[in-house]
Amino acid sequence: MSPPDLVSYEAATGAELWRGPHGDANAAVNAARAAFPAWATAPLEARLEVIHRYRDLVRANAPAFADIIARETGKPHWDAAAEVNSVAGKVDISVEAYHARTGTRIGEVAAGRQAVRHKPHGVLAVLGPYNFPAHLPNGHIVPALIAGNTVVLKPSELTPATAEHMGALWAQAGLPDGVLNIVQGAAHEGRALASHADIDGLLFTGAATTGYALARAFAATPHKILALEMGGNNPLIVWDAPDIAAAAALVIQSAYLSSGQRCTCARRLIVHEAAAPALVDAVAALIDRIIVAEPFADPVPFMGPVIDARAAERLEAAFAAMVAAGGKPIRALTRLPQGPAFVSPGLIDTTGLTLPDEEHFGPLLQVIRVPDWDAAMAAANATRFGLAASLVGGDQALYDRFWTQIRAGIVNWNRPTSGAASNAPFGGVGASGNHRPAAYYAADYCAWPVASVETDRPDATIAQGLRLA
Ligand code: NAD
Ligand code: SIN
Numbered sequence: 001m002s003p004p005d006l007v008s009y010e011a012a013t014g015a016e017l018w019r020g021p022h023g024d025a026n027a028a029v030n031a032a033r034a035a036f037p038a039w040a041t042a043p044l045e046a047r048l049e050v051i052h053r054y055r056d057l058v059r060a061n062a063p064a065f066a067d068i069i070a071r072e073t074g075k076p077h078w079d080a081a082a083e084v085n086s087v088a089g090k091v092d093i094s095v096e097a098y099h100a101r102t103g104t105r106i107g108e109v110a111a112g113r114q115a116v117r118h119k120p121h122g123v124l125a126v127l128g129p130y131n132f133p134a135h136l137p138n139g140h141i142v143p144a145l146i147a148g149n150t151v152v153l154k155p156s157e158l159t160p161a162t163a164e165h166m167g168a169l170w171a172q173a174g175l176p177d178g179v180l181n182i183v184q185g186a187a188h189e190g191r192a193l194a195s196h197a198d199i200d201g202l203l204f205t206g207a208a209t210t211g212y213a214l215a216r217a218f219a220a221t222p223h224k225i226l227a228l229e230m231g232g233n234n235p236l237i238v239w240d241a242p243d244i245a246a247a248a249a250l251v252i253q254s255a256y257l258s259s260g261q262r263c264t265c266a267r268r269l270i271v272h273e274a275a276a277p278a279l280v281d282a283v284a285a286l287i288d289r290i291i292v293a294e295p296f297a298d299p300v301p302f303m304g305p306v307i308d309a310r311a312a313e314r315l316e317a318a319f320a321a322m323v324a325a326g327g328k329p330i331r332a333l334t335r336l337p338q339g340p341a342f343v344s345p346g347l348i349d350t351t352g353l354t355l356p357d358e359e360h361f362g363p364l365l366q367v368i369r370v371p372d373w374d375a376a377m378a379a380a381n382a383t384r385f386g387l388a389a390s391l392v393g394g395d396q397a398l399y400d401r402f403w404t405q406i407r408a409g410i411v412n413w414n415r416p417t418s419g420a421a422s423n424a425p426f427g428g429v430g431a432s433g434n435h436r437p438a439a440y441y442a443a444d445y446c447a448w449p450v451a452s453v454e455t456d457r458p459d460a461t462i463a464q465g466l467r468l469a
Pocket of ligand 1: 155157185186187189190205207231232262430438
């Protein structure tokens with residue numbers, strides 16, 4: 001008997017959006033393997049022709065694409081439109097990065113011509129998360145295809161419709177059969193793909209627990225590339241901020257954008273105890289003005305729901321656990337009546353508490369009051385993660401100290417923790433990644449370097465160590 005269909009639901013309403021069979025990882029890997037030689041040896045220009053057509057189709061289909069993302073994830077329509085824009089924008093950035101980081105370099109040396117060229121790995125598996133269901137898988141797929149790899153994507157089981165739409169645009173762009181294969185399904189299909197003997201690597205974006213399980217599974221295959229982009233428990237320090245209103249706006253953008261479902265969202269607001277009351281009041285006042293509504297609502301919402309009712313339940317439980325541990329609620333994270341997955345933005349003072357170092361992937365921000373800068377830095381670095389961090393306020397000297405002392409791959413000053421740029425490397429340290437940053441540096445994990453010394457004809461003598469002839 002075949003397993004029940006995979007179904008996805010509109011996050012805002014719970015209504016069914018998409019239904020389809022679970023995919024077959026083995027068939028997809030075989031198709032990708034069969035397509036690899038022709039795609040890898042096609043001239044770069046031929047690959048780019050298809051990839052540029054895809055970019056143009058994404059732009060031409062932007063309204064429909066954004067609609068699907070907004071309905072499936074629940075993010076506001078403007079947020080989904082920005083995601084589609086990033087999907088198209090990724091193409092030119094990735095072409096530039098391919099040449100800058102993995103292109104061909106040829107120079108003359110005494111021994112002849114010295115060349116550095118790059119080869120694709122082969123068949124790359126991609127596992128995607130639900131929060132950016134198009135942008136993040138796309139951020140692995142585009143550089144992988146430019147470099148000549150073929151790809152098998154297993155999107156999040158919560159966002160299959162978005163992946164299907166993206167796959168259709170690739171097909172319309174003329175991508176040859178087998179070059180990109182989509183396997184719909186959940187962890188079962190993810191495991192089948194990740195453990196398939198005939199993949200040459202795995203590019204993963206998702207939760208740290210999943211990433212660690214994948215790293216354990218890949219321990220036996222160090223010859224395969226494994227790129228892990230995982231979560232964070234990101235600190236935001238507000239220090240000597242001259243403009244409290246601006247600081248509060250940056251806090252809101254950092255913690256509650258996309259309903260807190262960005263890996264770079266701030267989870268811990270660290271502030272000097274003397275400055276805390278004014279800042280917390282300003283943040284709470286802004287929270288009270290946040291419009292939480294379905295993606296297409298008028299007036300336009302700042303936040304939609306979280307991805308589903310289970311995520312909402314988990315967040316509610318996380319907030320309750322912080323309260324039970326002694327946290328002082330400033331704004332309660334509670335379920336809202338708009339739909340099964342709506343929650344209100346939560347703000348809680350957890351100063352002095354020792355809480356589990358977990359990522360709560362939603363609109364939940366802790367306030368931690370500290371007596372001095374050293375305590376602020378100690379609090380900021382008191383995490384096994386190391387993805388994003390930001391300092392709001394201070395001067396150049398303080399920012400330099402912050403930059404030096406903080407353990408994170410994305411370090412901002414007077415900007416939100418979220419909103420990372422595609423034309424820069426994107427990755428974290430500690431439990432946030434395995435030193436294979438994505439975005440601009442994704443080129444690095446999509447190809448391997450080959451160093452050559454070459455001359456057009458053999459020409460050699462042995463200068464020392466021979467008996468006279
Ligand atoms: P997740 O880890 O639950 O799922 C990611 C993908 O892995 C999905 O396709 C899922 O089906 C698959 N999967 C789950 N268990 C698996 C297993 N045992 N073997 C193989 N595949 C498996 O992540 P999510 O909940 O979809 O996404 C949210 C998480 O992603 C958050 O932790 C967030 O911080 C993180 N994230 C990280 C980045 C980054 O670039 N660092 C960006 C966005 C999201
Ligand atoms: C993410 O990939 O989840 C966050 C990207 C960003 O910083 O906005």
